[in-house]
Amino acid sequence: MTLVNEHYLKLKAGYLFPEIGRRVQAxxxxxxxxxxxRLGIGDVTRPLPPAVVKAMHRAVEEMGxxxxxxxxxxxxxxRFLIDQIVQHDYQVRGVSLDPDEVFVSDGAKCDCGNIQEIxxxxxxxxxxxxxYPVYLDTNVMAGRTGPADDQGRxxxxxxxPCTEGNRFLPDLPKGKVDLIYLCFPNNPTGAVAEREHLQVxxxxxxKERAILLYDSAYEAFITQGHIPHSIYEIPGAxxxxxxxxxxxxxxxxxxxxxxxxxxxxxxxxxxxxxxxxSLNQLWNRRQTTKFNGVSYPVQAAAAAVYSEEGKPxxxxxxxxxxxxxxxxxxxxxxxxxxxxxxxxxxxVWLKAPRxxxxxxxxxxxxxxxxxxxxxxxxxxxxxxxxFRLSAFGHRDHTEEAVAxxxxxxxx
Numbered sequence: 001m002t003l004v005n006e007h008y009l010k011l012k013a014g015y016l017f018p019e020i021g022r023r024v025q026a027x028x029x030x031x032x033x034x035x036x037x038r039l040g041i042g043d044v045t046r047p048l049p050p051a052v053v054k055a056m057h058r059a060v061e062e063m064g065x066x067x068x069x070x071x072x073x074x075x076x077x078x079r080f081l082i083d084q085i086v087q088h089d090y091q092v093r094g095v096s097l098d099p100d101e102v103f104v105s106d107g108a109k110c111d112c113g114n115i116q117e118i119x120x121x122x123x124x125x126x127x128x129x130x131x132y133p134v135y136l137d138t139n140v141m142a143g144r145t146g147p148a149d150d151q152g153r154x155x156x157x158x159x160x161p162c163t164e165g166n167r168f169l170p171d172l173p174k175g176k177v178d179l180i181y182l183c184f185p186n187n188p189t190g191a192v193a194e195r196e197h198l199q200v201x202x203x204x205x206x207k208e209r210a211i212l213l214y215d216s217a218y219e220a221f222i223t224q225g226h227i228p229h230s231i232y233e234i235p236g237a238x239x240x241x242x243x244x245x246x247x248x249x250x251x252x253x254x255x256x257x258x259x260x261x262x263x264x265x266x267x268x269x270x271x272x273x274x275x276x277x278s279l280n281q282l283w284n285r286r287q288t289t290k291f292n293g294v295s296y297p298v299q300a301a302a303a304a305v306y307s308e309e310g311k312p313x314x315x316x317x318x319x320x321x322x323x324x325x326x327x328x329x330x331x332x333x334x335x336x337x338x339x340x341x342x343x344x345x346x347x348v349w350l351k352a353p354r355x356x357x358x359x360x361x362x363x364x365x366x367x368x369x370x371x372x373x374x375x376x377x378x379x380x381x382x383x384x385x386x387f388r389l390s391a392f393g394h395r396d397h398t399e400e401a402v403a404x405x406x407x408x409x410x411x
Contacts, residue, residue, distance in 0.1 A: 007143045012152060016133050016378035017041050020362075027366055037401040039328075039389045040372040042187070042347070046320060048252045048301070049313035055304035059297035073293045076284065077104025077260065081299045084306040085260060089245065095232040101264050101280060103287055104294050104302075106257040108217045108246035113138040114290075115213060115242065115261070116179070118282040119269065123178035126158040128170040130188055130379030130386070132215065135181040151381045161382040162189060168340065168349070169197055172204050180205065182231075183215040185222060188379045188388040189349040190341015192227045198234045205240035211269065211279070212241040217259075220250040220318055222344045238264040242279065249321075249346065249392070251305045251314050258294055258302045321346045324398045325391035331402040336411040346391040349376070353411035361387050361409070369404035 020040055028036060048056075062068035076082075082102045090097050105111050113134050121143050127135055136157065139145055146155020153159055158177050160170035168191035170182070182201065184193045193201075205212050214231040222229055231237045243262040247253040263283045268276040294302075304310045325342035333339050338351035350373070352361040358375035365371045376386030391398070 005141070005143075007141050007145075010140050010145070010147050010154070011137060012148060016374070019378070020372065020374065023362070024366065024372055031370075034370045036366075036370050036372060037393070037397050037404070038372045039391075039393055039398065039401050040374045042249065042390045042392055044249060044252050044254050044317075044321075044392045045394050046252055046317045048256065049305070049310055049317065051304045051307055051310035051313055052251060052301045055307075055310075056297050056301035059300035063297065070296045073296055073299070075288045075291050075293045076100065077102065077294065078296070078299050081303045082260075084303050085245075088306045090230065090232065090262075093230060093233055095230060097232075097262065098265065100284075102260055102262055103283060104258065104260045104299060105287075105291070106259065106294050107248065108215065108244045108259040108261075109134055111244050111259065111261045112181075112213070112215055114286070115283070116142055116144070118279065118286055119179060119211075124156060124158060124176065126160055126173045126177040126180045127380075128162050128182065128186070129159040129381060130162060130376060130383030131181065132183060132187050133379065135183075135213075135215075136380075152377075153381055159380070159382070162186075162191070163382060164340075167191065169193060172200065176208065178210050179213060180210055181213045181215070183217075185218040185345035186341075186347075187215075187218065187345075188347055188374065188376065188383065189386075190343070190345035190347040191349075192222065192224075192344045194226065195228050195234065198228060198231060198237075202231070202234045202236045202240060206236055209270070210240065211267065212237070214241050214243045216243050217246040218249060218345050219245070220314075221322060221346050223322065224344055227344055232262070232264075238266050240267060242267065242283075247302050247305060250318060251302070251310075252317065253298075253302070256298055256301065258298050320395070321391045324393060324395060327395075327398055328389055328391060328402050331399075331406055335406040337406075342391065348389040348391065350387040350389055352376075352385050352387055353409055355385070358384055358387055364409055365405060369401075369408040371401045371404050 082099045086097050148154045158173045162168040168189040219229040231241045246259040263280045265280045267279045328348045329339050329342040340349040342348040358377040362375045374388040376383030
């Protein structure tokens, strides 16, 4: 008899976004005349920058010639891309990295989910609440949690509530934890952490010999100059933090797939008898065993993001989305809605009016305004009563959607 991994059965009814899709599909089938506007899933709408497209075309042509064809590439990524990452994303901010501390991958979501494989199942995990579902669900699948209670909280997980009271910034865990997931700029709340806040986390992790798993996929959307873009801008972070980055939202790579993870050689976990083990070596072994690398044309396209032609084109895309975020905030706030985020992040965290639950507000917007957002409760119990709006839509759709929200659901 073949047995299943029963930890999968502990997962709640369904992953958040498929459940949204199910409800939207059912409404659309029953109301085929409705024009549905989507400000929910954080998928981008702007096309790839011209410099990226040009580089990809050139790389594909190379793959069609015997003399320039490439087969398997290095699992960690081509040096031509890694060198650009080190120079433009880190050296300019005073952070020194060796090339073999950067691992190119097919997505930050994949890396955030896969990183838990190199840690023992006995480790305790701390998560901000609300949180990007991948951090939690992959640890449930791995068997690192107990079952969920009626509020959706899993046993053995340390939840760090992020509320209006603490400006959506998690407080330090009260108990001992080993793995700590942080995300800034935050998905879903749009909150950012200042240098002093991150320094507290780094000092805590070093003292407790814990590991910070730092998702920085939205760092390019930071507009305020005093906000750190990398955890490694904080002294001591290279001893206790792994950082995840992505080209998906900044350069339109959601359907092209390219990201990277930084694992400094100075970050160690330990065996049960206290022997230090390099996470860099473990992650390298994991990748070389289970991953064959990102395709050459995609990496060539990603390298073009850093070119003199590509940088202003990428900046224009980011500015476009941030203008959408401004429109959302400037339309809904005067109408009486309470909104957060949208300044250093492409997400707006909206408080559901009149004490409505997150899913009730979702259904109201879908049926009355024909607008789709993301219920905050899908990101965790502390997200109840909130709603995430994405700034990644088309400009005219964004303007029309927030006007509909204002007219249909103003407090």
